[in-house]
Amino acid sequence: MSSLSQTMPIIGATDFHTLSRLTLVALTNDFDVGPDLSEKLENSWVLADEQVSLDTVCLGSTVSYDVEGQQRQVxxxxxxxxxxxxxxxxxLTPVGVALLGLKPGQRGEWNSRDGHRHQLTVVRVGRAGERRAAAEAFSHL
Known part of the structure; x- marks a missing residue:
């Protein structure tokens, strides 16, 4: 794998399909994060779900990350x-978009509502079994 592919976010095909539809909803309804999610999807490697490593942040992942020395888990x-x-x-939050597709050790950035730029570092990623079921349920909308 080249160094370029290691720094680009990685998204599974099922999540990509679900998030592409969600992006259209976000852009149509003027959600602030719509353009950021669209850009993230455009600049990501899309892989078959079974090729996405278990330590990649995707829908349903439990993620520990660090922001300015404080660790959080979502x-x-x-x-x-x-x-x-x-x-x-x-x-559909700035932090959610920043986390998407990252692996431990990788950094993501987002702008807060007051315009300040923030950076996070992914520490640990775990997967929940409900991820695919949630994506499939949303895809029927």
């Missing part, structure tokens, strides 16, 4: 899966 989910659970982060 599960990356679709917007309709957030509910009131503070441990679930929508992929």
């Amino acid at each position: 599960t990356l989910v679709l917007p309709n899966e957030v509910l009131a659970d503070a441990g679930r982060l929508s992929v």
Whole structure:
């Protein structure tokens, strides 16, 4: 694998399909993060789901990441899966887009609403078994 492919985000085909549809919804409804998600998808390697390593952040992944010395842990989910659970982060948030497709040791950036640029570093990634079921449920919308 070249160094270029190691730095580009990696997204599985099922997530890519789901997120492409979600991007259209986000852009149509003027979500601030729509253009960022669209750019992330355009600049990612799309692989067959079984080729995506288990330590790659995807929908349903539980991710530990570091922001300015503080470690946080979230599960990356679709917007309709957030509910009131503070441990679930929508992929339609700036941090959610920044995390998508990264592996431990890789960095992501996002702009906060006040315009400040922030950086995070992925520490650890785990996968939940519900990822594919959630993506398939959303794809029927």
